Amino acid sequence: MPRWFTRRIVPLVLAIALPTLAACTASSANTSASGTCTPAAVPTLTFAAYSTPREVYDAKIIPAFKAMWKDKTGVEPQFFESYTGSTTQAQNVVNGSGADVVALSLAPDIQTIADAGLITHDWTQAPDRGMVSSSVVVFDVRPGNPKGITDWNDLAQPGLGILTPDPAQSGGARWNLVSLWGSAMRGDVPGITKNDQAAATKLMNDVVGNVISFDSSARTSIQNFEGGNGDVAITYENEVKTADAAGLPDQAVYPKGSVLIENPVAVVDKNAEAHCVTDLANAFVDFLHTKEAKGYFTDTGYLRSTDPKLAQKGDPANGYPAIKDMFTVDDLGGWDQLDQTLFSDNGIATQAVANAG
Amino acid sequence: MSIAAQPIGSRNRLVGSPHRTVAVLRHIALRGAAFVYLGALVVLPVAAIITKGFGDGFSTFSHAMAVPGAWAAIRLTLVTATIVAAINAVMGTTLAWVIVRYRFPGRRVLSTIVDLPLAIPTLVWGVMILVLYGPNSVLGKAADALGVRVLFTPLAIVLALCTVTLPFVVRNVQPVLLELDEAEEEAAATLGATRRATFRRVVFPAIRSAVIAGTLLTFSRCLGEIGSVILVSGNRTGHTLTAPVFIFSLTSQFRFAEAAAVATFLFAISFVLVLATSRLTKRREVSE
């Protein structure tokens, strides 16, 4: 072999390859723990969530739970976290991303995972039907609300720039459009009479037609708004709260009506069993229903109440205004019917998105 | 110029027959390795996509292509790719010409910088465009004052694609220009041909296939590009949602058949172009 080869290239390749291979075998050892169940010395929980609640889970709840678990068992568990659009996250779990616990934006996304056979228990039997946080749909506007936006009909004005995520990928986007639809059908929107489906469809088309970007998640959408794009972002109340907490000048406008957004959590029991962390996963989900965890949600702007009546009242003194007309998904006929009416291929929202632009 | 490599068998006759058997076996083993490597890593995924896209036949394919927004996304991708390929053909040739024919301070640096898009991750280009044309940046404000919105419009897509494909034409044309004999051009000029005519009659025919090859490569890269586009385009169906981003979105929704159908369609176009490019490059080498 030529000298330049033996002297330079071979040592270089070895220097890079050996540690790499070591790292690979080390990392594959803790990922391929399926089959027989032997608890790891340091239990590891993979947690997959939708895009917006990072500020509460990553910064508050998970550290608190880790400390609690360490007090109880003497071992601090390790968490792997993943945050992305709710529907995308659900598909990733179905495809085998291996999450032990999921926290998603809306119930149908959990159902997708259950339908794939990965969640075998009735997750709605948990306290509050499995919901751990709740919110309402608001309009995030520029400081001082220069466009004078008060309700959905103002979003239909020609030339307005709206941001909302892609309903095919983001749970938040679907909440937004469900809220639009419910408000219109319940007669909450000025100029639209109750149960006038044609007028509600027109509102959907007009508002969606003003959207300048359908991003992949609620967070990307708000990020683009904060980057100075558009006049208004339709989003979760908690997104405006976390933005304000981050010192950004976001301002929330509350339309007359809003759907009660409820965010479910569930143990993906098939995965938890395979990874031998069922106890840990259950304990984590139980922890999310405790008063302590709810306190963290509230601090970060997520939790109105899981009781619709209390949620409607809000807490005006602490920055959670009352919602004049709060309705639930069940008030609109449930998710199955809404999916059919709005989000199927011929659904009103899908068509509006397809015709936008 | 290129020496047509002789088939291996002819020369092995010199060697004794046991050696010959070993040599033949070795060749077959290497050939087998090459086929297994490319077969497993390249053909298999493509087969998977096409099978998924067509499923039970053409009806599955056409049904899958009926998903809302599919044709709009494909059209947008074809249109932006055409625009970018055209821009790149002109600007790439100009850059190659300037780099090869002119001597000026910074020429070497310019020649190096042209390769930047090959080195820097495409997503990073996307992030940089977001920073550069964001509403709070100088350029963003200037564009705003002119009433031009860059981000989340087809303009952003074209900009991103122009950036990541910038080297393709340059790198194809540059070596050909280098080898071109300037004496012919001088002769044409002395015979009274204008510079434009010289370029059209003498230079262009020589670099034509290189320009076309680079342009085709640009085009097919544009059909597949996602990293630089996904953050800046805005993803509005029928307006700024490109086909690759659409495939990504469909995949995220678990709609594999639809995603595979759109992917197969794009792949068919792109593969023909890439093969054509390969052919052009080959012919050029042979003719030299």
Place this chain on the structure above:
Amino acid sequence: MSVAVGTQVAKARRGRRGLIALALVWVALLLLLPLAAIFWTVVRAGFSSVTHTLTQPDVLHAFQLTAIITVITVLVTGVFGVIVAWVLVRQRFHGRSLLNAMVDIPFALSPVTVGLAAVVLFGPGGWFQPFFAARGIQVIYALPAMILVTIFICIPFTIREVVPVLEEIGLDEEDASRTLGASVWHTFFKVTLPNIRWALAYGIALTTARAIGEIGAVLIVSGLIQGKTETATLFIYRAYEERQTAEAYVVALVLAAVSVGLLIVIEVLRHRQEKERTRT
């Protein structure tokens, strides 16, 4: 007459200046301004944000994962790339043009499609899913799939660089070595490899750049789990989403810096390759 020549020379000079200016403006607009913008943003945020970002465990893990994927990709595409190139140039057989076309496929396939193919092959209901599931090997949403898709995308680089050089050097030297009684391997390492080394190195540099920067395919097959399946580019994508723009910019700038270093290497290699080519 001399006046006419004079104006023509002046015209030519003007045209020349115009073209140079056009080229510089174009490159500045598309390449330098974006780089300057992100550099300036990071500098303005201050040095502390750089150190803060680069000491985060997630960031370090992301860089490590990118390095692992890149090294394995380079090794596989390097070794097999030379084999394929050698077979393509030195052997004549039925199906040679088929093999040649196979090499071009990755150029024609969108990275997203590659990711999709991996999900179709290894995801639930996939062709190979039962095989790997039975052996407890996680392919999709884990390192194996991320490496596979990256290799796929990088396959052509080495081959397309090495093939023309192998064609040009011809058989003479190799024949001479063999007739002098050297073994095949000896001939390969002593004669063939030194001849193709710069082309191979250039191919490896291109492969490295592409492997570091790959996003479309890994976005689909990684599952986006922080600290586990998150590469440097995926970190940028995620950090950007999570209002951690400072972190995103810092990591983007680090990748850009690494790439520029790589670019200089590429440039040097290209230079040497050209020099060697003109020598032969």
